[in-house]
Amino acid sequence: MPRELQPERSDERLVRLAQKGDTAAFESLYRSNLQRIYALAMRMLRNPSAAEEATQEVFVRAWERLRSFRRDSLFSSWLHRMTVNLILDQLRARQRFDERFVEEPEAADLKPARQPRHPPAAARLDLEAAVALLPEQARMVFLLHDVEGYRHREIAGLLEIAEGTSKAHLHRARRQLRKDLAR
Secondary structure, eight states, X not given: OOGGGHHHHHHHHHHHHHHTTOHHHHHHHXXXXXXXXXXXXXXXXXXXXXXXXXXXXXXHHHHHHGGGOOSSXXXXXXXXXXXXXXXXXHHHHHHHHHXXXXXXXXXXXXOOOOOOSSOOGGGTTOHHHHHHTXXXXXXXXXXXXXXXXXXXXXXXHHHTXXXXXXXXXXXXXXXXXXXXXXX
């Protein structure tokens, strides 16, 4: 048996045990997937505290829903999808809250937001920093498409936008990244 299949088989065994209530097996799954899930949450949320909270919520949900996991995909893929869905739900809820309860400032109070047009000199070659400077929708589409491998049709469904809008956001993100990283 090739070495690269061993972790997959190990996860399958751990999932079967965890589905039967073995908390030690679930703890092993948690430890082996924690960093990957946190990194995904951090890329999407750009806030260590929020990423940590989302990561914990994903694992709580995973434990609660583990018996429904059919094992037709890898456990890590199932967690990944759960993470993306959880974060997108949180972002939508935050947006709905802001639309309902955040007061619009008076026109006289409006001041242009001071956002850097260019990444700081130390971050010019840092892709993570350049991605963090992208507008939220463009960043989400870029991360889901180019980093996580989702197709535009899937992204459109996740973000509740048109497929063409997803493509436009990806084009905008790539163009901005090329510009920022070329400096």
